[in-house]
Amino acid sequence: MTVMRNDVVKALAKVTVQSNEQGLIPEYEVLVNLLPVSLLNTLAERLLAAAPERKTEIEAGLVRAAYECGYHTGCGIITSEIFSDVVMPMVTEEEKDILRGAYAAFTAWGWAKSGIVQLKEGQKLIIRAFDYYEADSKGDGLRAYMLQGLNQAFFELAYAAPYPDGMDTFVCKQTKGIEVGDAYGEFIVTGK
Amino acid sequence: MPGLYGPMITGDPDDRGLRGNLSLTTITDLLQFLAASAESGAIKILRLPENEEGMIYFGKGEVLSAKSPERCGLESFADMLNWKKGSFNFLPGITPPETDIGLSVQHAILEAIVLQENHTNRFTPHSAPKIEEGSTYMEQEPRESTAVMNDLLEISGIDAVVVVGRDGFVIESAGSSARVNIDELGASLAHAVNGIEEMGSELNVNQYQDMFIEYGRAVIMCKPVGDAIAAIVTPDASKLGIIRHKTKKLFQELGMSF
Numbered sequence: 001m002t003v004m005r006n007d008v009v010k011a012l013a014k015v016t017v018q019s020n021e022q023g024l025i026p027e028y029e030v031l032v033n034l035l036p037v038s039l040l041n042t043l044a045e046r047l048l049a050a051a052p053e054r055k056t057e058i059e060a061g062l063v064r065a066a067y068e069c070g071y072h073t074g075c076g077i078i079t080s081e082i083f084s085d086v087v088m089p090m091v092t093e094e095e096k097d098i099l100r101g102a103y104a105a106f107t108a109w110g111w112a113k114s115g116i117v118q119l120k121e122g123q124k125l126i127i128r129a130f131d132y133y134e135a136d137s138k139g140d141g142l143r144a145y146m147l148q149g150l151n152q153a154f155f156e157l158a159y160a161a162p163y164p165d166g167m168d169t170f171v172c173k174q175t176k177g178i179e180v181g182d183a184y185g186e187f188i189v190t191g192k
Numbered sequence: 193m194p195g196l197y198g199p200m201i202t203g204d205p206d207d208r209g210l211r212g213n214l215s216l217t218t219i220t221d222l223l224q225f226l227a228a229s230a231e232s233g234a235i236k237i238l239r240l241p242e243n244e245e246g247m248i249y250f251g252k253g254e255v256l257s258a259k260s261p262e263r264c265g266l267e268s269f270a271d272m273l274n275w276k277k278g279s280f281n282f283l284p285g286i287t288p289p290e291t292d293i294g295l296s297v298q299h300a301i302l303e304a305i306v307l308q309e310n311h312t313n314r315f316t317p318h319s320a321p322k323i324e325e326g327s328t329y330m331e332q333e334p335r336e337s338t339a340v341m342n343d344l345l346e347i348s349g350i351d352a353v354v355v356v357g358r359d360g361f362v363i364e365s366a367g368s369s370a371r372v373n374i375d376e377l378g379a380s381l382a383h384a385v386n387g388i389e390e391m392g393s394e395l396n397v398n399q400y401q402d403m404f405i406e407y408g409r410a411v412i413m414c415k416p417v418g419d420a421i422a423a424i425v426t427p428d429a430s431k432l433g434i435i436r437h438k439t440k441k442l443f444q445e446l447g448m449s450f
Contacts, residue, residue, distance in 0.1 A: 002358050002359060002382075002386060003359050004359060004360055004379070004382060004383060004386075005357075005359040005360040005361050005379070005382070006360050006378075006379035100357075100358075100359040100361075103359075103361070104359065115357055115359065115361030115363065116357055116359070116361065117357070117363050117420075117449075117450060118418065118419065118449070118450055119419065128363055128364075183338075184364075
C-alpha cells in the first residue's frame with residue numbers, strides 16, 4: 001500500500017472552502033485565501049516591468065516568498081487533522097508517501113496538478129506539473145516562481161532537519177515550463 | 193538461394209516455400225505471419241556469418257519443435273529468435289521427428305523471452321562499467337522519456353503508452369486509446385500494482401516484473417520502470433508476444449528516466 005493520489009484528491013476536494021469574516025479560510029491548521037491566479041501573475045509582471053534591470057533579484061524574491069510561505073503552510077498541511085485522517089493511513093513509505101500525499105493535496109486545492117517523477121530520498125526530487133500558477137503568465141523565460149519555492153519547501157519538510165530548522169537545505173531549479181511552450185513544467189530539487 | 197541482400201520474402205517456384213533474409217524481417221514476425229495463415233511446416237534458418245543452421249517446426253498455430261547446432265527445444269527456439277543476420281526458408285508440410293515444445297506461437301515466444309531474460313540476468317553483471325584511466329568509454333546521456341515513448345508507439349499494435357507513479361500520478365502519456373481513459377488508467381494501475389506487490393511480498397516470490405490484463409476490448413501490459421510503472425494499451429492479445437519482445441529494451445531505457 002502506498003498513498004493513492006486519486007483517493008486523496010477526492011477526499012480533500014470535499015473540504016468546504018468558506019472564508020471567515022476576515023476573508024480567510026481556516027483549513028489545514030493554517031489560514032488560506034481564495035484569490036484569482038491572475039492576481040499573483042499580475043503582481044509578478046508589474047514588479048518585473050517596474051525594474052527590468054533587477055530581474056534576477058525580483059525573480060529570486062518571488063521564489064523566496066513562495067518558499068517561505070510553502071515551508072510554513074506545508075508544515076501546517078502535513079500535520080493537520082485532515083491530512084492525518086486521509087493520508088496517514090495510507091503511508092507505508094514514511095517521507096516518500098508523505099510527499100506523495102502533499103502533492104495530491106496540491107492538486108486537490110488547485111495549486112498545481114503536479115506529482116513526483118523521480119525521488120532519491122534526501123538527495124534529489126524531480127517534479128512534473130501540468131497546470132500551475134504561471135503556466136499562462138506573460139513574460140520571458142522559465143518563470144514558475146511559486147512551484148520552485150513550494151517544491152524546495154516540501155522536500156525540506158520531508159528530508160531536512162525537523163521544522164523549523166530545515167530551511168535552506170535544498171534548492172529547486174526549473175528545467176521545463178508550459179509558459180515557454182513545453183508540454184509540462186519540470187522541477188529538480190537537489191542539495192545546495 | 194537469393195543473396196543476403198535479396199528481397200524480404202519471395203516465393204520459390206520449386207518448393208512453393210517462402211524464403212528471405214533476416215536483416216529485413218525477424219523470426220517472430222515470420223512465425224506470427226505463418227501461424228495467422230494457418231500454415232504448417234518448418235522454417236530452416238541459416239545464421240551468418242557463423243554459418244549455423246537451425247530448424248523451427250510448427251503446425252496448426254503451434255511451435256512443435258526447434259533444433260540448432262548446440263541446442264534443441266525451447267532453448268534452441270529462444271536462441272534462434274536472436275539471430276539477426278542470415279536467411280530463412282519456409283518448407284511447407286515438413287513434420288518434426290519429435291515434439292519437444294508444443295506451445296502456441298504466442299506462448300512459445302513469451303516463454304522464449306522469459307528464458308532469454310533469465311539467462312541475461314544470470315550472466316550480466318549489474319555494476320557500472322569500470323572506467324580506467326585513459327579509457328575512451330563515455331557514459332551516454334539517456335534519451336528523454338518522450339523520445340522513448342514515441343519509439344514504443346511505433347511498434348505495431350500499441351495504441352497508447354503511459355507512465356504512472358506508484359501513487360497513480362500520470363507522469364507522461366503518448367498516443368491515445370479510444371478504449372481506455374488514460375487518467376483513470378493511472379489510478380487503477382497504481383491500485384492493481386500495489387495489490388500485486390503485496391501478494392508477491394506475502395508469497396515471498398520477489399518483485400513483480402510483468403502484468404498482463406486481457407479484457408474484451410483491450411489488453412494492458414505493465415512493467416516497472418524505475419520507481420514508476422509503464423503500461424501499454426493494445427486492442428487484443430494477438431500481437432502480445434511480438435510486442436513484449438520489441439518493447440523489452442525500450443522499457444529498460446525508459447527506466448532510466450524514472
